[in-house]
Amino acid sequence: KVENLKSGQSTVTAEITDKSGKKEKKEFDRAILAVGIVGNVEDLGLEALGVKVDKTHVKVDNFGRTGVKGLYAIGDLTGPPWLAHKASHEGVVCVEGIAGADHAEPFDPWNVPGCTYAHPQVASVGLTEKAAKEKGYDIKVGRFPFIGNGKAIAMGASEGLVKTIFDKKTGELLGAHMIGAEVTELIQGYVIARQGELTEQDLAHTIFPHPTISESMHESVLDAEGRVIHI
Incomplete structure (x- = not known):
């Protein structure tokens, strides 16, 4: 602090x-x-129309519907995470819902990856350990340090860590958190895994190319099962 x-x-x-x-x-x-973002909702007459606004953010469902017929909202205005890729995806979901597309799927905020372009980089998706426990999950956690990864060592970027959080009962990937070189690129692997509802076993049996930093992702999954190799 x-x-x-x-x-x-x-x-x-x-x-x-x-x-x-x-x-x-x-x-x-x-x-x-960085003190956060407030929605520009003043003097638009939203409340008069019946639109629900909570702490300057418009309340919507997973298709961008405000509850007022014909009125939709997406992006920063609808609340966190305040990210460009979140807003872009919300826009696609919203329009597909309006058009009645057969393949339209509701927006899932827990599948939005967060990336911090610092040094080292930080990336995450899904629940933290604390949040998972608060939701009542019995969890398994895997960790793998970059110092055990050959590519990271060769790059001179051995300071880093991958952490994965699984539901002990179902094997669901609840969350993944990474810090180190190029993790803002790597996190998409876990985002796809969550979107595809892959389990711990699915990821454990996936082949990761060598030598790559992505092998640390695999090792973290194996560590959650007590089968990590390169530590």
């Missing part, structure tokens, strides 16, 4: 408290603040 920020001539000093309560000061070149 950032307790305090002090701006200098060319640096910013941050007072940071870690999980144990220990405080320390660190200097950085810049401080970037």
